[in-house]
Amino acid sequence: MSTDAGGINPSQAHEEITQSRHERRRRETRERIANTALALFGERGYDAVTIAEIAEAADVAKQTVVNHFPAKEDLLLAWHRPVEADLIDMIDQLPLSTPLPEFLKEELPRMFAGLSEVPEAPDREDPRTAVDERFAGVGAIIQNSPALLDALRLRGSRYQDDLAAILSDRVPAHLGPVAARATAAFILTTVTAMINEAARLRSEGRTPEQIIATLTDTVGRALDILDGGIGGIGETAAPSE
Structure with a gap:
């Protein structure tokens, strides 16, 4: 040829x-x-x-x-990528040498500070305006649909499975898959709590900087449980056979 x-x-x-x-x-x-x-x-x-x-x-x-x-x-x-999916991708790419609680304490507040922000004063001549305005209504569509909320909850259980599989390399091997799944559940429950807290702070008119400061303190105290728990069980000797 x-x-x-x-x-x-x-x-x-x-x-x-x-x-x-x-x-x-x-x-x-x-x-x-x-x-x-x-x-x-x-x-x-x-x-x-x-x-x-x-x-x-x-x-x-x-x-x-x-x-x-x-x-x-x-x-x-396609318009609303769940923050859990982004977080799982980030944890999956995180080097094993990086302590997970420290990473979460630093990264989670930044992720939630700008979550679901509504565009301010969109330019009516900008061709992207219609997309921005519709995007701002995604949250309302989700909250007004019981079927969609159920579907997203089901998807959430799949996120827990995915995260547990990723965490299997971070949780002491002798503890088995139950510990990895429990840790995944703790992280995702913390994420849900932070989503709700960020929404509450935003509804009060807090700025992104104020939200970050509040969430940093809140998630720090929550993840101390994760840090201490993983550290404690990690130092526990494997049961003798």
């Missing part, structure tokens, strides 16, 4: 261009579906909108929606 003067295979170049176009169209389709779903959820509520209606409004086949978003809640999570 011949190549041009620059050493590029024309067939390969054509294939790369074709793949690039295909990927671009795929992203555009996914974005159109997500935009359409969010608009419909905002107008009628999450529970009242079906996948078929989203497909019709987005001018795609129902199967196309399912291919991009296998579960209905995925349509909303």
Whole structure:
């Protein structure tokens, strides 16, 4: 097979261009579906909108929606990535030499200070304004849907499984998988408590800096339990057989 003067295979170049176009169209389709779903959820509520209606409004086949978003809640999570998912990814990439409680004490307050902030005075001429305004309503859509709240709770149990698997290398091996799962549950419960506390502080008009200061103190005291617990059990000798 011949190549041009620059050493590029024309067939390969054509294939790369074709793949690039295909990927671009795929992203555009996914974005159109997500935009359409969010608009419909905002107008009628999450529970009242079906996948078929989203497909019709987005001018795609129902199967196309399912291919991009296998579960209905995925349509909303395209706009609202749970903080638990971000935290699990961060812990997964954390070197084993980094103490987990210290990392959480430092990182969690920063994560929650800006959580669910509503854009201020959006520029009406900015084409991103409509997206920003709809994004600001995601929280309300979630809170007004019992079905979505149930789906997110179920997803939360999967997060606990994922985090427990990651923590298995951090918890003393002789304690087994139950200790790793218990530690994962403690961390995720702390995250939920911090989400609620951050929302309360924000509703009182606290600034991000004030929220960080309050949450730093709050999570520090909560994670002292985790630190002391892991440190204590880590020094306990394995039971003799």
